[in-house]
Each structure stands twice: as C-alpha cells, then as structure tokens.
Amino acid sequence: MSDMTSTADAPRSPGRPRSVRADEAIVDATLDLLAEGSTVETITIEAIAARAGVGKATIYRRWPNKVALLRDALRTLKGTPPEPAGRSVRDDLVLLVGAIGHHVDPRAARIMPCLVPEVNRSPDQYELYQGIIEPRRQMMREVLQRGVRAGELRADLDVELTMAMLTGPMLVQRMLRWHPDLDEATMPERVVDTILAGLRPRD
Amino acid sequence: MSDMTSTADAPRSPGRPRSVRADEAIVDATLDLLAEGSTVETITIEAIAARAGVGKATIYRRWPNKVALLRDALRTLKGTPPEPAGRSVRDDLVLLVGAIGHHVDPRAARIMPCLVPEVNRSPDQYELYQGIIEPRRQMMREVLQRGVRAGELRADLDVELTMAMLTGPMLVQRMLRWHPDLDEATMPERVVDTILAGLRPRD
Structure with missing residues (x-):
C-alpha cells in the first residue's frame, strides 16, 4: 500500500520514465535552493x-535558460x-x-514573499513574475x-481594473496579514459579493 | 534666500532646538542604514x-526601544x-x-518592499507594521x-473588509506593478467609483 499513498515518497517508481524523474529532481532542487536563501539573481x-x-546538459535539454526553469519551478508551488x-x-x-495567494508547497512561504522585492529590479524578473x-x-x-457577454456584469466593465480589485484584497491579506481580524476562509465570497453589489444602499 | 528655500539644507538653523536636530539626525541615520541593506532584525x-x-543615551531618552524608533522612522517615509x-x-x-503605497522619501523604494518578507517573521515585526x-x-x-451614518453607504457595510478592498488593488499595483497597463494616476478614483457602484448592470 505504501507506494500508492504517496507519490512524493516514491520518485523512483519504475512506471515513470527517467526523464520525468530527472525533471522533477531539477525542479525540486531549484525550489530547495530558493527556500534556503538563493535569490532569482544569485541562483x-x-x-x-x-x-x-544531474549534468548541466540535462537541464539545458529541457529548459533554454534559467528564467524558463524558474518559471516552471515557481508555478509548481x-x-x-x-x-x-x-x-x-x-x-x-x-x-x-x-486560489489567490494559496500555495500547495510549504516552501512557498519562504520563497514567494522574498520574490516581491526582486520583481521590480530587472525586466527578467518582471517577465518571470x-x-x-x-x-x-x-x-x-x-x-x-x-x-x-451574458449581461450579468456591466457592459462598460473595466476588466483589468476589476481583476486587480478582486486580487488585491486577498493578496495583501495572505501576504501581509493586512488586517488580523479578517476571516480568510470566508473572504473570497465576501469580496466577490461586495464588489458585485457595490457599497451604495439598495433603493 | 537660500536658507529659506530648503529646510533639508539647513538642519542647523539656529531657530530649531538642539533636541529636534538630534531627533532628525537619528531618524535619518536609521533610514540610511535600512536603505543600505540593514534589516529590521539586524539594525x-x-x-x-x-x-x-550621538550617544546611545540620546536615543534612549527619546525612544524606549528599537521598535519604537523604527516605527517613527518608517512613518516619515x-x-x-x-x-x-x-x-x-x-x-x-x-x-x-x-495615498496608499505613496512615499515622499526616495529611500522608501529600497526599504519598504524588503520589509514585506519580514512582517510575518515575529510578533515584533508584525506590531511594527x-x-x-x-x-x-x-x-x-x-x-x-x-x-x-449619513446613509451614503449600505447600513450593513463590512468596514474592515471594505478597507482591504480599497487598499489591496493600489498596493499590489504600486508594489508589484500587478498589471503593466493599469494607469496608476486615475486608479484611485476608478477603484472607488467601481466599488461604490458595484459590477452588476444598473437596471
């Protein structure tokens, strides 16, 4: 049973091709190094x-450069x-x-906030983000x-602005614990319902 | 005229008490060190x-501890x-x-993003933030x-949630350039008007 309950414990399961195992080991090594304090610039x-x-050639066969590898690695978080x-x-x-600010990999808590100060430093970083x-x-x-299109939202909706308005509150709460009393579990539905209805009294 | 056009160039103007000049020098030194790479933990x-x-005693006469000094220094940004x-x-x-994410001191660009990863590390840091x-x-x-109270906003308004909803979009845009095409200059009024009106079609 044990080899069925956790794929993480069985990276060398014989059913998976060697190249997939190598890719996973490379992504895993990248995340380990970032979590231990390497930055996007220094790694x-x-x-x-x-x-x-693995050899460097194994990495370059799969990813053309560091940014492409980092992008895939960070996405898995x-x-x-x-x-x-x-x-x-x-x-x-x-x-x-x-799903905003939600991560499945515990290394994200050490990696993602540290990525923020780097984002604006160079075009490479920004493109990665x-x-x-x-x-x-x-x-x-x-x-x-x-x-x-369905008429459920205003025809003159500014889609990009609305996305920032839906994303921002969750991100500042999850990244900065913006307000200690806000309940994160119910926040997504309350944010969506509030922005759909607006703040004006219903008349 | 020159001594009237810039107070920053005239810290020793004879009209200001010595203690005020010392306070300013201490706050300035704190911000310089943070901008040069000291962290809230290491400073x-x-x-x-x-x-x-100045002597340490001069600092302790005015601020009981490091966190109190950091708070005053960071506020001036x-x-x-x-x-x-x-x-x-x-x-x-x-x-x-x-005013969200807006700073008057250029050192803020080097100090504030780096504060983010530190916020969640300790109760001290969080209290500071x-x-x-x-x-x-x-x-x-x-x-x-x-x-x-004036009936301009819904009686059942969740005030804390609404504050996060007004703050989050500006903060992610100014800190992360969340969306490169959003116009920051008009964003405050568009965020406020959108959240006041809601996203549903007017009927």
Missing part, C-alpha cells in the same frame, strides 16, 4: 545541477489552478479569488468577459 | 548612534497623511486610496463609518 544552473545530481465550472459567474469568481501569474489571470479575465 | 541602536553622531475634507465620502476615499499603517487605516475607517 545558478551549476548549483541546481549539482543539487539535483501553486499547484494546478482550479477549474471554473462555467455556470455561475459569481461562483467561478469565488473559486478563483480563493508575469509569466507565473498571467495564466491564472487569463482564467479570471475569461470569467469576467463571459459575465459581460 | 542596532549602536549602529544608529554611530551613524547619527510616507510623509504627512492627507486630510479628508469631510464633505463627499467618495472624494475622501479617492484621496485616501491615492501594524503601528505604521494603523493611523492611516483609522482615517479610512472614519470616512466609511461617516458614510454609513
């Missing part, structure tokens, strides 16, 4: 290769994005807002555009 | 005293908070949202409460 392909127990059901715009937004969040942003964009 | 009263050219005019709730919110933002948060809280 090297040499150090990753040494940590993963967040796990698979949730799949909007495609029925209620409100419910899909609650699902996507709930955008490359990680853009696929998730695109899912939210599509839900909002669907809502506009 | 010491000794180093600040040496940089400011943001300058004087804007004064809501107290007439239109909408205009007051635009004013306060516009809350101590800096709470006075400004209180101004926004009062505007929202005034809006509820």
